[in-house]
Amino acid sequence: MNFGLIVIGDEILSGKRADKHLPKVVDILARRGLALSWMRLVGDDPDRIRADLTDAFASGDVVFSCGGIGATPDDHTRQCAAAALGVPLALHPEARDFVIERMRDQAREQGRPFEPERDDNRHRLNMAVFPEGAEIIPNPYNKIAGFAVRTGRDGRGGVFFVPGFPVMAWPMIEWVLDAHYRDLQRDPATRERSVIVFGAMEAALTPLMEDIESAFPGIKVFSLPSVDHPEWGRHIELGVKGDADLLDAAFTKMRAGLEAQGVRFGPELVR
16 A cells, blocks of 8 residues: 655645654654655645545545644635545534534533533534545544545545644554554564765666666665765765565665675665
8 A cells, every 4th residue: 555645734835833744654654664655735725635635535545634624714624525525524423422522521621511502612513524424533632533535446545634733643643554554564674774875976876776676576776865964975875675575685786786886885774
């Protein structure tokens, strides 16, 4: 499976807040032997959100969408998801019960009676309105559920919608992975080896990189050039990542190819 991430919010694009989801989702996946394949960042523009969600639904990937599922005027994700799917929005009974339970908790904490017919409480029920047929994602922080829409022929793919708040989003993403994709998880053993290379040009290394990927399906070769590293100066970090069973053999072949080209080596890196 490919894993994708969509982060929604004008506050990220405007620079008011820095995105924290990308590095954390990379870490959450890596601890399960998985990796992120792609990421998109979109503002609070319904047309763009709908377009990105249409692509996500069509991809068959496992996609996490963070943000925009509240009930304020700048929250468009629920509506855009329904529009992308061509289905109506509907009040989800179980999610509704969670919202009511949360409102009861708040009333009790504040020492006042619970008034379900009060305008603000009725409005809060909008947080339980999802695209018709959606599943819920439990929220361990405040009980206000996220939602999921399964995709693909076998239902293995899906878009999983969680709040933008990290304290809620990250445990919910972990729950999705452990509840629905445990069979994909692997031992997060070393899956990346690289070496610092001096005195080489990327163009000259390309045939070697292509040869490694051809010889070892399941391995990707990466090249990270730098011109002003504080310790190593101008160099290229050349490495292999992927299938742990093939990693050492691919790295050995890559290093032998580099030696044949007469490059100078810096330190080896293992991640």
